[in-house]
Amino acid sequence: MNNCSQDTKVTAKNVNVWYGDNHAIKDVSVDISDRMVTAFIGPSGCGKSTFLRCLNRMNDTIPTCRVEGELCLDGEDIHDARVDPVELRARVGMVFQKPNPFPKSIYENVAYGPRIHGLARSRAELDEIVEKSLRRAALWDEVKDRLQAPGTGLSGGQQQRLCIARAVATGPEVLLMDEPASALDPIATAQIEELIDELGRSIAVVIVTHSMQQAARVSQRTAFFHLGDLVEYGETDQIFTNPADSRTEAYITGRIG
Amino acid sequence: MSAPNKSLFTPGPRTRARNRAEARFRASGLAAILAALAFLTGLMGIILHDGAPAFRQAFVTLTVELPEERLDPNGNRDPADLARVTTFKYAPLLDAALLRALEEAGAENPFAKAKKLRALLSKGAPAQLRARVLAEPELIGGSLTMRFLASARADGYLKGRVTRESLARERKFTPAHLDVADALLGSGLLESRFNLAFLTGSDASESRPEAAGIGTAALGSLAMMLVVLALALPIGVAASVYLEEFAPQNRLTDLIEVNIANLAAVPSIVFGILGLALFIQFAGLPQSAPLVGGLVLTLMTLPTIIISTRAALRAVPPSIREAALGVGASRMQTVFHHVLPLAMPGILTGTIIGLAQALGETAPLLLIGMIGFVATNPPASPAEAFLAPNSAMPAQIYEWARRADPAWYERAWGGIILLIGFLLAMNLAAILLRRRFERRW
Numbered sequence: 001m002n003n004c005s006q007d008t009k010v011t012a013k014n015v016n017v018w019y020g021d022n023h024a025i026k027d028v029s030v031d032i033s034d035r036m037v038t039a040f041i042g043p044s045g046c047g048k049s050t051f052l053r054c055l056n057r058m059n060d061t062i063p064t065c066r067v068e069g070e071l072c073l074d075g076e077d078i079h080d081a082r083v084d085p086v087e088l089r090a091r092v093g094m095v096f097q098k099p100n101p102f103p104k105s106i107y108e109n110v111a112y113g114p115r116i117h118g119l120a121r122s123r124a125e126l127d128e129i130v131e132k133s134l135r136r137a138a139l140w141d142e143v144k145d146r147l148q149a150p151g152t153g154l155s156g157g158q159q160q161r162l163c164i165a166r167a168v169a170t171g172p173e174v175l176l177m178d179e180p181a182s183a184l185d186p187i188a189t190a191q192i193e194e195l196i197d198e199l200g201r202s203i204a205v206v207i208v209t210h211s212m213q214q215a216a217r218v219s220q221r222t223a224f225f226h227l228g229d230l231v232e233y234g235e236t237d238q239i240f241t242n243p244a245d246s247r248t249e250a251y252i253t254g255r256i257g
Numbered sequence: 258m259s260a261p262n263k264s265l266f267t268p269g270p271r272t273r274a275r276n277r278a279e280a281r282f283r284a285s286g287l288a289a290i291l292a293a294l295a296f297l298t299g300l301m302g303i304i305l306h307d308g309a310p311a312f313r314q315a316f317v318t319l320t321v322e323l324p325e326e327r328l329d330p331n332g333n334r335d336p337a338d339l340a341r342v343t344t345f346k347y348a349p350l351l352d353a354a355l356l357r358a359l360e361e362a363g364a365e366n367p368f369a370k371a372k373k374l375r376a377l378l379s380k381g382a383p384a385q386l387r388a389r390v391l392a393e394p395e396l397i398g399g400s401l402t403m404r405f406l407a408s409a410r411a412d413g414y415l416k417g418r419v420t421r422e423s424l425a426r427e428r429k430f431t432p433a434h435l436d437v438a439d440a441l442l443g444s445g446l447l448e449s450r451f452n453l454a455f456l457t458g459s460d461a462s463e464s465r466p467e468a469a470g471i472g473t474a475a476l477g478s479l480a481m482m483l484v485v486l487a488l489a490l491p492i493g494v495a496a497s498v499y500l501e502e503f504a505p506q507n508r509l510t511d512l513i514e515v516n517i518a519n520l521a522a523v524p525s526i527v528f529g530i531l532g533l534a535l536f537i538q539f540a541g542l543p544q545s546a547p548l549v550g551g552l553v554l555t556l557m558t559l560p561t562i563i564i565s566t567r568a569a570l571r572a573v574p575p576s577i578r579e580a581a582l583g584v585g586a587s588r589m590q591t592v593f594h595h596v597l598p599l600a601m602p603g604i605l606t607g608t609i610i611g612l613a614q615a616l617g618e619t620a621p622l623l624l625i626g627m628i629g630f631v632a633t634n635p636p637a638s639p640a641e642a643f644l645a646p647n648s649a650m651p652a653q654i655y656e657w658a659r660r661a662d663p664a665w666y667e668r669a670w671g672g673i674i675l676l677i678g679f680l681l682a683m684n685l686a687a688i689l690l691r692r693r694f695e696r697r698w
Contacts, residue, residue: 096580
């Protein structure tokens with residue numbers, strides 16, 4: 001029924017995306033490996049965020065958006081009629097560009113996902129998940145004394161780490177990050193990058209970024225998108241030092257984008 | 258560009274013209290606000306000035322003898338026998354009491370007959386006395402000191418509305434009655450007091466403005482508001498949530514949207530005639546019932562609630578929806594856990610404004626029979642509050658304003674004070690709820 005391969009975490013084959021008449025993603029095929037950070041780079045409007053949002057079917061919420069092609073998680077087609085996007089999104093977490101904590105307490109922000117998915121059977125277990133998630137997001141030491149304080153009261157960098165904690169609380173196998181550091185200052189960015197590096201050791205992390213330096217710093221693999229095409233995909237070192245395509249070279253040397 | 262020797266200290270002609278234009282604009286804005294404030298204070302001043310007297314009422318304290326041979330000829334205190342004695346038998350007792358009160362005050366009865374004095378008291382005074390005696394038969398044979406409602410004319414005299422000149426052409430209540438009133442005032446038996454009955458009582462017949470109150474009509478309004486709240490809020494919120502969060506964008510939903518917006522602009526009397534056709538003629542619900550009034554006002558309030566609820570839902574940032582969907586919440590969980598709570602202040606404000614509009618609505622009530630009807634008794638049970646014929650506050654005010662006696666006019670203004678009080682209270686509630694639920698994101 002499907003011809004998705006089993007050895008990678010996420011497989012995309014000939015994915016096309018339309019926003020109304022606008023052909024946003026053209027025939028993209030990518031294999032994303034487990035326990036690795038994959039970066040999508042490219043100029044604004046190249047479709048990298050659109051493609052990222054396909055991976056957990058966030059584009060379902062946009063009425064004019066149409067996705068074609070094959071997208072598989074662990075060899076299972078995520079567009080299969082039997083797939084409930086809710087379950088998919090619990091396994092494929094997402095962190096957005098702008099920190100968007102719920103206007104609730106820090107604790108509630110992290111506990112929300114596990115609670116709606118029934119991951120904790122008792123309050124103690126939930127407390128444990130919250131602590132573990134906040135620790136994974138390197139936020140625990142800063143907020144452990146004020147878990148009941150509103151999440152919106154934190155600084156921008158802390159808010160983004162809270163969003164990461166919220167995303168990892170459901171125990172995702174893939175974490176999608178849509179320019180997670182673009183709204184943050186350099187110090188907060190460095191913290192987030194360290195976190196991405198750490199997370200990439202245990203799960204598949206896909207990060208969309210404007211910053212080529214960031215891609216070079218945190219990712220093992222890089223995909224370069226241009227005008228909806230996947231121009232080049234390969235080892236990060238190779239993309240940045242010895243790009244195969246002239247457009248990639250033009251972009252990383254600052255001539256386009 | 259500009260002249261090299263130009264100083265910063267002398268603004269150029271363009272700048273001066275701009276500054277003058279700005280000053281003119283500010284002045285006109287200030288004038289507009291002052292005009293609005295003047296209208297408002299004028300309106301409030303008139304309402305308070307004309308309506309405040311309705312909250313005070315003249316009473317006459319009389320000591321009435323209750324002779325057994327008159328009230329209980331059989332002497333057995335049988336309730337059935339007592340009930341057979343009508344107010345006609347009680348009225349002369351009041352006349353006698355008035356006469357005695359006059360003598361004690363050291364004044365003379367200016368009339369040939371004691372009966373003439375009765376015009377000082379409300380026409381309902383004998384019934385007031387009879388009701389008391391029927392409730393406490395042991396009073397018969399002794400005497401009773403009790404406060405009776407004064408007539409509207411006597412009340413008007415105390416409030417300055419009735420003067421000797423204005424009575425020149427009246428026959429029943431003459432300037433001589435005012436002499437009696439003066440004597441009773443002197444002895445402290447006639448006095449003006451706070452009139453609780455105005456707040457709690459029912460409407461009275463045309464000749465007894467002094468006995469009329471707005472309480473029953475207020476209960477009618479309350480029943481209607483409960484119906485509106487119970488129906489319009491859930492229906493309105495459910496409709497808005499569906500349209501805003503779930504419905505597909507197509508011709509049909511566009512059509513529905515346009516129609517809801519149009520419905521909000523439909524004159525309320527149209528809803529009244531719709532209610533008459535739908536609820537009374539077709540569904541056979543009782544006429545003049547607050548339930549029907551509430552249903553009609555629900556129809557009228559729904560578009561207001563839907564429009565404000567949708568605006569409140571749209572004001573919730575999409576990033577919150579994305580965040581919830583991103584951690585794997587279903588659409589319903591997203592709406593109920595995150596979007597609705599954030600939209601709550603807007604929804605509540607819209608609902609309360611819709612309710613306040615409905616509370617003051619008179620025209621639709623005209624068509625379902627809640628205006629001509631005069632409820633003289635408060636509803637006996639909660640079911641009756643919804644199903645028995647009743648009026649509503651604005652309808653009652655309209656009814657009073659139509660009646661001839663100036664005493665009714667005063668009641669109408671008093672009713673308006675209460676209505677405005679209710680509206681202010683509701684608006685205050687809206688503000689408080691807004692504050693309470695408001696969150697930052």
